Amino acid sequence: MIYKDDPDSIKGFLEDTSNLKSGHTPGVFFPETVDELAGLLKRALKEHHQFTIAGNGTGTTGGRIPLGEYVLSMQKLDHISEPVQLSTDRASITVQAGVLLETLQKKVEFSGWFYPPDPTEKLCFIGSTIANNSSGARSFKYGSTRNHVARILVVLAQGEVLNLSRGFCRADNEGLFRFCLPSGKEMAFKRPEYSMPSTSKHNAGYFSEAGMDLVDLFIGSEGTLGIIAEADLLLTPLPPSIISCLVYFSTLEGLFRFVGQLKEKNNGISPRAIEFFDSHSLEFLAVRYPEVPGKSEGAIFLELETTPEREGSDLDILFELMERCDAICDESWMALDCHEQERLREFRHALPLIVNDWLSRQHESKISTDMAVPESRFGELFDFYRTSCEEESFVYIIFGHIGDAHLHLNILPRNHEEFLKAKALYRSFVGKVLELGGTLSAEHGIGKLKVEYLVVMYHEGGIREMARVKKYLDPFLVLNRGNLIPAAYLETETH
Numbered sequence: 001m002i003y004k005d006d007p008d009s010i011k012g013f014l015e016d017t018s019n020l021k022s023g024h025t026p027g028v029f030f031p032e033t034v035d036e037l038a039g040l041l042k043r044a045l046k047e048h049h050q051f052t053i054a055g056n057g058t059g060t061t062g063g064r065i066p067l068g069e070y071v072l073s074m075q076k077l078d079h080i081s082e083p084v085q086l087s088t089d090r091a092s093i094t095v096q097a098g099v100l101l102e103t104l105q106k107k108v109e110f111s112g113w114f115y116p117p118d119p120t121e122k123l124c125f126i127g128s129t130i131a132n133n134s135s136g137a138r139s140f141k142y143g144s145t146r147n148h149v150a151r152i153l154v155v156l157a158q159g160e161v162l163n164l165s166r167g168f169c170r171a172d173n174e175g176l177f178r179f180c181l182p183s184g185k186e187m188a189f190k191r192p193e194y195s196m197p198s199t200s201k202h203n204a205g206y207f208s209e210a211g212m213d214l215v216d217l218f219i220g221s222e223g224t225l226g227i228i229a230e231a232d233l234l235l236t237p238l239p240p241s242i243i244s245c246l247v248y249f250s251t252l253e254g255l256f257r258f259v260g261q262l263k264e265k266n267n268g269i270s271p272r273a274i275e276f277f278d279s280h281s282l283e284f285l286a287v288r289y290p291e292v293p294g295k296s297e298g299a300i301f302l303e304l305e306t307t308p309e310r311e312g313s314d315l316d317i318l319f320e321l322m323e324r325c326d327a328i329c330d331e332s333w334m335a336l337d338c339h340e341q342e343r344l345r346e347f348r349h350a351l352p353l354i355v356n357d358w359l360s361r362q363h364e365s366k367i368s369t370d371m372a373v374p375e376s377r378f379g380e381l382f383d384f385y386r387t388s389c390e391e392e393s394f395v396y397i398i399f400g401h402i403g404d405a406h407l408h409l410n411i412l413p414r415n416h417e418e419f420l421k422a423k424a425l426y427r428s429f430v431g432k433v434l435e436l437g438g439t440l441s442a443e444h445g446i447g448k449l450k451v452e453y454l455v456v457m458y459h460e461g462g463i464r465e466m467a468r469v470k471k472y473l474d475p476f477l478v479l480n481r482g483n484l485i486p487a488a489y490l491e492t493e494t495h
Helices: 007-014 034-042 101-110 126-131 214-218 252-263 279-286 311-324 338-360 375-391 416-435 451-473 487-492
Strands: 002-004 028-030 051-054 070-073 084-087 090-096 149-155 161-165 176-180 186-190 227-237 241-249 271-278 298-306 333-335 396-401 406-411
Touching: 007 028, 007 070, 034 149, 034 227, 090 101, 090 126, 101 126, 126 227, 149 214, 161 214, 176 214, 186 451, 241 252, 241 311, 241 338, 252 271, 252 298, 252 311, 271 279, 279 298, 279 338, 279 396, 298 311, 333 338, 338 396, 375 396, 375 406, 375 416, 406 416, 416 451, 451 487
Parallel strands: 028 070, 051 070
Antiparallel strands: 002 028, 084 090, 090 227, 149 161, 149 227, 176 186, 241 298, 241 333, 271 298, 271 396, 396 406
16 A cells, blocks of 8 residues: 655645645555555544545546545556457456556557547546546447446445446335345445436436446446446447548538437438537637638537448438538548548547637636536527627637537636626526526536535435435445535435
């Protein structure tokens, strides 16, 4: 077990991409084996230790930032096995929590396999992607991380190690989970009793549905119920060929029509990613990419899996849809080989870098949303975002996962007065999204920054349900206190 408490070692664990500045900790533990991790938690109560679990600092909600607790870093648990073929179209791979997503993706692709979840930040830890049920652009076809996890090894708050394969334990007709720990202790508790929104992506609070698998309770629980130390992940065959393109439109009407037709099941093609850039996003990108047409009102980034034999017919269907929806065909960007696809990926990922550079000169932080609504209400939310920002004359961009009715709005304040106005406007966005039947967070989770808004979404009864489950599995509040559930509910709720 490695332990560090010098200021230089601690400093890096007091930040992530959330801009939360209040972190502090007595020191950082680096377990190198699952046994060391379990032992640390077994001693926690006796030694009066509470822990904040640290991923690799890529989160946006302050979840890994300690507020006086010890930090438990997962970076030394980084073993990765070889892929094991299960059938002609399925394999699995065992990984520890500290393996980088980038390392996993490269390793399985070298063996001819494919791990579909694709969060934008490739340097995140796999354990964190499971604890946060991460998604990304490819979730349009493949869904979130939850869909690709076959087994998890969870270390509970008092040091018990629970090896959970799918099917091992499901909620019964009364909603009860019943199982035994390795020590022989019998466990029985109800799943959280509330309804979740009817959105294609949702990552706010504990997962709950009738007959659910216990594995799914831990996925997306943000490290508050147990520490995911290891997992078996499901792989699919590596697609033989990819078509990538960036399609520009002179009107939003044509763009939305194009997206609608891409989603139709009988159009002959099945995209794995459909991403949106509004005109303001394109204006920022045009600083670095002068080929962006100035007359464009928006663009769609598209990824389509194909084969060398089918590529020609898929392109024909794609061009027909573009022409039918009045795309700016001559200036759109088609990437059919690895080199061009890499350039297009760089284009996609350049937007936050350019925006952050612009923001650094304003000396203010952006206000960003991670909300999603049911498909049928998408237009209402999009119009509400735009109208609200235009009325305040904000600098803003809207971009992201339009295939899942999940767009990110970034308000970019030019001064502190605008920052305060934008922060107040965020509350009205929360209200509007919930009114439309949506979710507060589609992919980034709650962490510490959005705790107060989760109460608005689930109301007091729903938060007390989460607190009940938390205190059953972590009765002494050893893990990630301050994340997901407001502290007041943990202090007053009994298990």
